[in-house]
Amino acid sequence: xxxxxxxxxxxxGEESDFLCEPRQSxxxxxxxxxxxxxxxEGCNDGNxxxxxxxxxxxxxxxxxxxGVEAEGKQIDTIEGMAVNGELHPLQKAFLExxxxxxxxxxxxxxxxSKALLEKNPQPDEAxxxxxLAGNLCRCTGYDKIIRAVQxxxxxxxxxxx
Amino acid sequence: MTTMDKKAEDLRVxxxxxxxxxGADKVTGRARFGDDIHLNNMLHGKMLRSPHAHAVxxxxxxxxxxxxxxxxxxxxxxxxxxxxxxxxxxxxAGLADMRDISDNCMAKDKVLYDGHAVAAVAADNxxxxxxxxxxxxxxxxxxxxxxxxxxxxxxxxxxxxxxSFPGAFIAPTExxxxxxxxIHMANGDIEKGFAEADHIVEREFNTETYHQGYIESHIxxxxxxxxxxxxxxxxxxxxxxxxxxxxxxxxxxxxxxxxIPMEVGGAFGGKDxxxxxxxxxxxxxxAAQPVKMAMRRDEVIRATGPSPxxxxxxxxGVKADGTIIAADYHLAYxxxxxxxxxxxxxxxxxxxxxxxxxxxxxxxxxxxxxPKTRPYRAPGAPQALFAVEQVIDELASLIxxxxxxxxxxxxxxxxxxxxxxxxxxxxxTEALLQSVKAHPHYxxxxxxxxxxxxxxxxxxxxLGAITSARLxxxxxxxxxxxxxxxxxxxxxxxxxxxxxxxxGIDVAEFSxxxxxxxxIGFAMPTVGSRTTYSTGIVVIEAAAxxxxxMSKRAAMIWEVEPDSVSVADGVFSSGDKSITFKELxxxxxxxxxxxxxxxxxxxxxxxxxxxxxxxDVEVDVExxxxxxxxxxxxxxxxxxxxxxxxxxxIQGSVVQGIGMALNEEYFYDDEGxxxxxxxxxxxxxxxxxxxxxxxxxxxxxxxxxxxxxxGCGEISIIPPASALANAIHDAVGxxxxxxxxxPHKVCAAINNxx
Ligand code: FES
Ligand code: FES
Numbered sequence: 001x002x003x004x005x006x007x008x009x010x011x012x013g014e015e016s017d018f019l020c021e022p023r024q025s026x027x028x029x030x031x032x033x034x035x036x037x038x039x040x041e042g043c044n045d046g047n048x049x050x051x052x053x054x055x056x057x058x059x060x061x062x063x064x065x066x067g068v069e070a071e072g073k074q075i076d077t078i079e080g081m082a083v084n085g086e087l088h089p090l091q092k093a094f095l096e097x098x099x100x101x102x103x104x105x106x107x108x109x110x111x112x113s114k115a116l117l118e119k120n121p122q123p124d125e126a127x128x129x130x131x132l133a134g135n136l137c138r139c140t141g142y143d144k145i146i147r148a149v150q151x152x153x154x155x156x157x158x159x160x161x
Numbered sequence: 162m163t164t165m166d167k168k169a170e171d172l173r174v175x176x177x178x179x180x181x182x183x184g185a186d187k188v189t190g191r192a193r194f195g196d197d198i199h200l201n202n203m204l205h206g207k208m209l210r211s212p213h214a215h216a217v218x219x220x221x222x223x224x225x226x227x228x229x230x231x232x233x234x235x236x237x238x239x240x241x242x243x244x245x246x247x248x249x250x251x252x253x254a255g256l257a258d259m260r261d262i263s264d265n266c267m268a269k270d271k272v273l274y275d276g277h278a279v280a281a282v283a284a285d286n287x288x289x290x291x292x293x294x295x296x297x298x299x300x301x302x303x304x305x306x307x308x309x310x311x312x313x314x315x316x317x318x319x320x321x322x323x324x325s326f327p328g329a330f331i332a333p334t335e336x337x338x339x340x341x342x343x344i345h346m347a348n349g350d351i352e353k354g355f356a357e358a359d360h361i362v363e364r365e366f367n368t369e370t371y372h373q374g375y376i377e378s379h380i381x382x383x384x385x386x387x388x389x390x391x392x393x394x395x396x397x398x399x400x401x402x403x404x405x406x407x408x409x410x411x412x413x414x415x416x417x418x419x420x421i422p423m424e425v426g427g428a429f430g431g432k433d434x435x436x437x438x439x440x441x442x443x444x445x446x447x448a449a450q451p452v453k454m455a456m457r458r459d460e461v462i463r464a465t466g467p468s469p470x471x472x473x474x475x476x477x478g479v480k481a482d483g484t485i486i487a488a489d490y491h492l493a494y495x496x497x498x499x500x501x502x503x504x505x506x507x508x509x510x511x512x513x514x515x516x517x518x519x520x521x522x523x524x525x526x527x528x529x530x531x532p533k534t535r536p537y538r539a540p541g542a543p544q545a546l547f548a549v550e551q552v553i554d555e556l557a558s559l560i561x562x563x564x565x566x567x568x569x570x571x572x573x574x575x576x577x578x579x580x581x582x583x584x585x586x587x588x589x590t591e592a593l594l595q596s597v598k599a600h601p602h603y604x605x606x607x608x609x610x611x612x613x614x615x616x617x618x619x620x621x622x623x624l625g626a627i628t629s630a631r632l633x634x635x636x637x638x639x640x641x642x643x644x645x646x647x648x649x650x651x652x653x654x655x656x657x658x659x660x661x662x663x664x665g666i667d668v669a670e671f672s673x674x675x676x677x678x679x680x681i682g683f684a685m686p687t688v689g690s691r692t693t694y695s696t697g698i699v700v701i702e703a704a705a706x707x708x709x710x711m712s713k714r715a716a717m718i719w720e721v722e723p724d725s726v727s728v729a730d731g732v733f734s735s736g737d738k739s740i741t742f743k744e745l746x747x748x749x750x751x752x753x754x755x756x757x758x759x760x761x762x763x764x765x766x767x768x769x770x771x772x773x774x775x776x777d778v779e780v781d782v783e784x785x786x787x788x789x790x791x792x793x794x795x796x797x798x799x800x801x802x803x804x805x806x807x808x809x810x811i812q813g814s815v816v817q818g819i820g821m822a823l824n825e826e827y828f829y830d831d832e833g834x835x836x837x838x839x840x841x842x843x844x845x846x847x848x849x850x851x852x853x854x855x856x857x858x859x860x861x862x863x864x865x866x867x868x869x870x871x872g873c874g875e876i877s878i879i880p881p882a883s884a885l886a887n888a889i890h891d892a893v894g895x896x897x898x899x900x901x902x903x904p905h906k907v908c909a910a911i912n913n914x915x
Contacts (some may be wrong), residue, residue, distance in 0.1 A: 023288060037197040038190020040426070042376040043458040047840035050376055078190035091188040095180050098805040101650035101813060103187030104194060104377040104426030125853075133849040136840065138374045138427050139650060140809055141816035142848040 009070040011036070012080025020067035026060075027051045029067035030077060038078035038107045042136065049135030050104060052111040053077045059115040061134075078107035081114065090114055090152040099148030101139035109135050113149045122153055165663055165701050165867045169800060169860065173730070174662040175868050178805045181654040182673055183424070195380035195396030195423045196455055203382070204233050204283040206437070206444050206454035207290035209297050210464060211272035211279050214306035214530040214833025215321070218270055218279065218299060225296035226282055231289040234447035235297070236440065237280035238269035242412045246324050249409060251402065252685040253626040253766060254433075256329035261499040263410040265533050266439050272301070273321065273498035274532050275834045276463025278436075283444040283452045306530040306833030310472045310493040313340040313527045321498075321528045328501035328526035330536075332581075340528040341493070342500060344508055346580050347521035354487025354519025358478025360559045366548040368900040369826035370470040370495060373537045374817070374845050377426020378461045383441040384451035389413070391442055393420045398433040398647055399686025400678040406435045411442060421677040422647045429817070430536030431466045433686045459838035467827065468537035469495035469502050471544040479556045483570045487519040488512075492545055496526045497533035503541030510879070511545035512580040513620045513769075515553075515571040520580060530833050536688065538814060539621050539875040543821060543882050547900050550617040550883030554890065564887075565603070565773075568618050569594050588769050588871075589861035593797050594618060596859060597773045602793045611780045612790070613892025617880035618773040623872035624689025625764035625865075628696045629682030632660060632703045634711070634756040638743030640664065642673045644700065645684030646692040650810065650874070655693045655802040656700050659868065663704030665731035666742050682761045690872025693802055694863070695764045701867050703760040711745050714752040768863055770871045772796040774815070774880040778888040785908030787823055787889060793855045794880075799863040799871030811856040811877045818881030820846045826901050 004019040011034070020029050027044070030036045030053070039062055042048035046064040053062045054076035055069075081088045090113050093099065100106045109132065116123060116131040123131065128149050129142070137145060169176075186192040223235040244263055248256040263269075267278045280297050284290035307313040307321065320339040327334040327342035334342035355361060381395040391413070397403050400420040408415040425432065437454040445452040456465070474491040490511055496502035504524040512522055557567035572594070573579065575587045597603055597616065607614055629645040644656050653673035661668040684696070708728050715733040716723040718740070725735045731742040749756055777790040794811050801807040824844050828836040837843050862869025886897045895910035 021288070031196075032199075035199065036190075037193075040194070040377070041196065041455075042378070043840045045458065045839060045841070047458075048376055082189055087185075087188065094188050095184045098178075098181075098651075098809055100184070100187055101806075101809055102375075102377070102425055102427045103183070103192055104375075104424075106187050107190045110188060129848040133847040136376060136845060136847065138376050138429070138817065138845065139813045141812035141814075141854050142851060143812045143853050144805070144809055146848065146853070 005068050007068055007071050009072065010074045012076060022066065022068055024067045025063050026065040026067050026070055027062040030062060036077055036079050040104050040107060049112060050108040052108040052135065054111060054115060059112055078110060081110060089155045093148040093152035093155065097144050097148035097151055099140065099145045105135060105137040109137065109145055117153055117156065122157060165705050167868055169869065172662060172868060174658045174668050175800060175802050176804065178803060179654065179668050181651050183653060192424045194377055194426050195394065198382045198394045198453065200382065200384065200451045203451045203453055204285065204448055205287040205290050206281055206283045206441050206452045207287060207294045208278050208440065208460065209280040209294045210460065211268065211275065211277040212834065213272055213301055213303055214275045215304040216272050216301035217304065218268060218272060219302055220300045221280055222298040223280060226293040229293045229296060231285040232282055232293045233450060234283040234444045235280065236443050236447060238267050240443050241267060241269065244410065244412065246326065248326055248329065253624055255331045257501060258326050259409045262406055262435065265499060266410065266435060274530050276460065276532065278440065278464065281440045281444060283448050307340065308530060308829050308833050309470060310495055310527040310529065313529050314338065314493065325500050325528065328496055328504065330501040330503055330505065332505040334504065334526045337525065341525045344505060344524040346508060348580060349519030351487055351489055351519050351521045355478045357480065358486050359481040360556065361476065361478045362552050362555050363476040364548065364552055364898065366473040366898050368471045368544045368547060370467045370531060371821045371825040371827065372462055372466040372843065373429040373431035375427030375429060375431060378456045378458060379432065379436050379465060380455040381437045381441050382451060382453040383438065383445045385442055385445040389417055391418045393438060394423055395420060395438065396423050396425050396432060398425065398428050398649065398688060400647065401683050402433055402686050403435055403438060404678045407438050407442065410435065410439045419677055419679045422675055425647055425649050428649055429538045430540060430688060433688055434535060436465060458840060462838040462843055463835050464532050466535050466537065467532060468540065469534045469544065471495065473545065473548040475548045475552045477552050477556060479560060481560060483560055483562050483567055485515055485517050485571045488517045490522040492522065493525040493527055494541065494544065495529045495531060495534060497529065497531050499533045500526055500528060502526050502534045503536060507541035507545045509581055510542035510621060511549050514573060514618060516573050516577055538817060538878045542619065542621060542879045543818065546617065546619055546879050547882040547886065551886050551896060554887040564616055565594050565598050583767060586767065586769055587864055588771065588797060590771050592861060593771045593773055593795055593859055596857065597775060597795055600793060600857065602775050602791060607777055609779065611782055611892050612777065613888045613890065614775065614777050615884045615887030615891055616773060616775050617884035617887065619876060619879040620769055620771050621876040621879060623694050623768040623770065624691040625695050625766040626685040626691060627761065627763045628684045628699050629761040630696055630700045630703050631681060631757065631759040632707050634707060634746050634749060636747055636749055638746040639670045639672065642671050642700065643676045643681050644696050645681045646687040646696050647675050649687055651803065651806045652692045655806060656696055658802055659697045660700045660704050662868065663701045664707060664742065665729065682759060690874040694768065694866055694870050694872040697870055698764045698866055699760050699762040702762060703758045706758040706760065707756060710756050714748065715740055715745055717752050718748060765865045768865055768871055770797055770873065770876050772876045772880060774884045776884045776888050778885065778892055780889055780892045780907060782893060782911055785904030787885065787902065787907060789819065789852055792852060793857060794877050795857040795859060796873060796877055797859040797861050797871065798873040799866065800860050800869040801858050802870060804858060807858055807873050808856040810873050812854040814875065814877035815854045815881055816846050816851050818878040819851060822882035822885045822900060822902060824901050824903060
């Protein structure tokens with residue numbers, strides 16, 4: 001077994017530290033070491049987006065980042081998306097628009113959508129489809145996911161749908 | 162007991178769109194899927210898989226793996242009980258050879274496909290297990306692989322299995338040649354029929370192997386405890402099928418096995434059988450610790466699923482007035498490494514839509530050196546329809562008839578006897594096609610070069626089969642509903658809605674769950690578009706018994722005859738007395754104790770449903786890429802319990818159908834090694850590849866269900882391939898005889914034409 005490193009980081013706004021082997025991905029650290037199982041593994045090679053998290057505000061596939069790279073970084077995961085029990089408008093919109101079926105892809109889509117709306121608060125359909133093309137969903141056919149993101153964007157802009 | 166039937170206009174809950182109970186945990190990341198189990202002292206198992214498609218295992222040396230620090234157990238085929246070849250009933254899914262199921266979980270003497278499991282390691286962490294797997298030495302003697310149905314059916318093909326029963330998925334096939342068994346069905350006089358035809362079209366098609374593509378891999382955690390009791394936490398379509406298959410394969414009593422179904426991260430037919438479960442169980446037994454096993458994505462693609470590739474020949478004859486007079490289908494489907502692919506459903510789905518007086522079909526279930534095929538959403542249908550619905554389109558244009566009118570002229574209608582011999586149960590097939598014609602999409606102008614429109618029409622069936630449910634009334638008037646079928650996409654809600662409808666209370670009063678295999682009656686898995694329909698019936702029957710019991714309680718309180726108590730919309734009354742469901746629930750414990758009804762049933766199978774799709778495409782003649790401009794899917798669902806979910810089922814099915822039609826396929830090299838076992842190279846549709854999918858819901862009630870519900874989960878995966886093929890023909894004038902219709906094939910077809 002290779003030597004473990006001590007990593008200090010910030011996860012969902014709180015300082016955190018953990019031990020991990022150099023070969024462990026951030027996804028593995030989140031899920032198996034820190035027991036934050038909201039990020040999901042669909043492929044472990046950067047092709048499905050189920051493991052999406054934000055590192056210093058940048059959307060990444062956490063299966064393609066090493067745990068040791070989290071040193072000194074701010075990590076945001078799905079567990080931090082609802083604040084004080086209040087769902088984020090995206091979470092509400094995914095519920096109300098039925099933007100999920102099995103739900104395994106949902107945390108990843110939510111993190112990606114959140115990153116999109118932070119960059120571009122009023123994306124059109126083509127922009128949403130382009131941005132979310134790194135997240136695979138096998139259940140929904142994407143239609144209701146796109147609508148959920150549109151709805152959340154509108155609500156966040158203070159408009160009525 | 163009074164009938165529980167309700168007309169559409171009287172429904173209060175069914176047909177509304179409440180937010181699902183499991184949704185909040187899914188948007189916050191708290192829902193617990195198969196991989197979210199962490200047990201104390203848990204080990205991680207990893208598999209060694211064959212790099213060869215067909216080989217004899219000469220020897221396995223596990224000593225180096227066993228010696229590695231952190232390794233707690235190593236097993237291979239010899240650790241499995243030697244079980245006889247025996248066909249065991251799988252409910253209405255037919256029969257399966259338990260020896261084949263065992264061998265598919267881990268090879269004993271021979272490996273039959275690239276990725277076949279050969280040995281496994283349990284270690285303190287997954288990385289150690291993976292390193293140890295690499296230390297296992299296996300000596301193989303290579304055999305020639307058979308990689309498609311034509312190779313396997315050739316006269317000089319080597320026989321893959323020394324012993325193999327004919328396939329028996331849903332219905333049995335009969336022994337035929339070394340690597341293939343057969344179904345033959347016919348009516349009329351096929352030669353006379355073709356002699357009467359004014360036009361005959363004869364075409365040949367090939368389709369490739371493709372995968373269900375669920376985003377969650379196969380994952381199981383097994384704890385074999387000191388009393389020889391096994392507990393499994395797994396992602397499955399059927400906790401009972403896993404339990405019973407595991408007991409059969411390991412030769413242990415069913416009573417020793419408990420299966421806890423986790424949230425299912427997609428399945429589509431591919432998670433109804435054991436793969437890792439007996440392996441993890443034997444590792445757990447050997448190590449005396451719980452073991453989790455999770456497949457990597459490449460293992461999922463190499464060793465699970467897939468849906469069969471096929472070789473299909475279609476010959477159809479039509480009279481000048483538009484009557485289809487004769488048809489002859491040859492359907493040869495891959496079974497995979499073991500017999501029992503979906504050929505029967507290919508036969509049924511290809512022959513049920515049109516009344517053809519002279520009809521014959523020969524279906525073949527063919528062993529090839531690929532993973533054992535598993536059902537994938539309407540298994541067996543898309544392949545056959547890709548072929549037949551293109552020929553239908555061609556016939557319509559030969560006699561210069563509108564393709565929808567041509568289909569209407571030849572439709573099967575309620576009561577018609579279908580080829581397998583049963584009558585078509587009530588549904589309005591013509592109304593569906595009339596709604597296609599009446600929809601603005603059908604007549605919308607489609608201008609621009611290389612653009613075209615295609616349609617396709619299909620029929621599919623709901624399974625009934627054994628199912629169980631329990632309703633428990635709580636003293637505060639809330640209700641616990643347990644249903645035996647794992648929820649793949651919202652059935653806890655659609656069942657609770659039916660129970661709420663039947664009990665006359667609000668759906669918010671329900672908490673719905675899917676219990677472990679110890680805690681509810683047996684059921685067939687969530688397959689065959691059955692749960693909302695079939696378990697729905699059982700839930701409604703349980704609700705009727707709850708109401709009857711509560712009426713007795715009311716009668717006891719009022720000291721009247723139970724017969725004098727009536728109930729409507731959650732209020733019980735007799736004469737001038739009345740009491741609400743909630744108030745009466747409050748009195749439950751002092752009027753005779755808890756009210757819990759457990760109900761099992763086996764509703765009718767072969768409930769039909771129909772769908773038709775219209776698609777507009779633009780073909781890039783330089784690259785062969787097909788862009789989808791507009792898509793409208795019409796589907797008769799009997800009664801949409803939750804219209805959002807129904808739309809979601811339709812949209813999801815369509816996009817899976819588009820994937821198989823345009824992109825998805827297994828690429829094997831000459832040695833039978835899979836070359837695209839990743840989600841980069843096995844390319845499923847992304848959000849960029851598809852437009853919004855308009856879902857048009859039709860409701861011709863199903864008389865076998867109290868509210869008219871038909872299952873809606875599968876059918877719309879069938880038409881996309883043929884609708885797209887017809888649209889491509891309309892756009893650029895070429896007939897696509899090979900699926901997927903990937904850009905290079907479309908390009909080649911265009912170049913061959915000019
Ligand atoms: S698990 Fe990270 S991209 Fe698929
Ligand atoms: S909801 Fe199942 S993969 Fe997206």
